Amino acid sequence: MAREVCIAFRQGVCGFDLLCCESRSYVCDVNGWSFVKNSYKYYDDVACVLRKMFLDAKAPHLSTTIPPILPWKVNEPAQTFEGLRRQGSGIIGSFGQAEELRCVIAIIRHGDRTPKQKVKLKVTEEKLLNIMLKYNGGQPRAETKLKSAVQLQDLLDATRILVPRTRPSPGSDNEAEDIEHVEKLRQVKAVLEEGGHFSGIYRKVQLKPLKWVKAAKADTEEERPIEALMVLKYGGVLTHAGQKQAEELGRYFRNNMYLGEGTGLLRLHTLAMLSLNTGLMKLS
Numbered sequence: 517m518a519r520e521v522c523i524a525f526r527q528g529v530c531g532f533d534l535l536c537c538e539s540r541s542y543v544c545d546v547n548g549w550s551f552v553k554n555s556y557k558y559y560d561d562v563a564c565v566l567r568k569m570f571l572d573a574k575a576p577h578l579s580t581t582i583p584p585i586l587p588w589k590v591n592e593p594a595q596t597f598e599g600l601r602r603q604g605s606g607i608i609g610s611f612g613q614a615e616e617l618r619c620v621i622a623i624i625r626h627g628d629r630t631p632k633q634k635v636k637l638k639v640t641e642e643k644l645l646n647i648m649l650k651y652n653g654g655q656p657r658a659e660t661k662l663k664s665a666v667q668l669q670d671l672l673d674a675t676r677i678l679v680p681r682t683r684p685s686p687g688s689d690n691e692a693e694d695i696e697h698v699e700k701l702r703q704v705k706a707v708l709e710e711g712g713h714f715s716g717i718y719r720k721v722q723l724k725p726l727k728w729v730k731a732a733k734a735d736t737e738e739e740r741p742i743e744a745l746m747v748l749k750y751g752g753v754l755t756h757a758g759q760k761q762a763e764e765l766g767r768y769f770r771n772n773m774y775l776g777e778g779t780g781l782l783r784l785h786t787l788a789m790l791s792l793n794t795g796l797m798k799l800s
Contacts, residue, residue: 518623521546526565624765627758635707635748637700638726643674645741648723656728656739662721665714671721672708679705707750722747 521532525546533545552558571579639645647670652660662668679701704721711717727743754762 517541517543524565524569526561622769627761627765628755629758630751630753630755632752633750635700635703635746637697637704637746638743639723639746640743641674641678643678644671644723644746645744647671647674648725648741648744652723656741657725659725660723662723668708668714668719668721672705675701675705675708704746704748707748710750716753717750718752719748719750721749 517534518532521543522528522530527546527548529549531547532543533547535542535544548558568579647662647667648660649656650670651662651667652658662671680698707719708714710719722745724745724747725741725743726745727741728739729742730737731740
């Protein structure tokens, strides 16, 4: 499944989510890497790949070849280590020349984690809208992501003020919606207060503007958001079992993942070791 995902999306490295069922499992999500989220080329490349896939399936007469995106061929067969033998620090291939191992390809399942959870609510409170404008440069239509301790503390302070100590009074026209909104604000407040600090616990908040109005300011008009969608994501941290799994995987990579070398990855350059260990920590 990992190979098919990499071929389909032309990603040498990728992560994907599996929906496990009794009869068979399905890939329900393919994840890129965080460093590509602001890369226009990444989205252009993905669009080209998806367009060709759709046209090949439904309108092959309109399909064209995809311009080169990555420096490797999709249809190139995967190289295996069958029939290779070691000589010195290199590998003797089928053509007799010495070859040096350049990379290690692995399919890795991350360690056990707590469930990822999400809270969504529409907010119109001025304090929350001001926080959105504060951290997106004052752009009324721009999305804001709050991750740092300072940003989350600002949000927590505002939420503490907004959460009432009592439930909304009965009899209002939107009583059910008001109660649900207050309960979601209480949940946001509880998640942000968890642990008593913002380090070591996965939490992030997205604020997406939904509605705007034009307000007069001096001799000009400027837009101002009046409603936004707040999305709080939390959970997904390693359990004790997951931490143990990650440590065991790191030891295995260190000792066994370099073909034909008794010292394993200890043979590689120190910088390469540092890079790999960092990558393993992120994958775990």
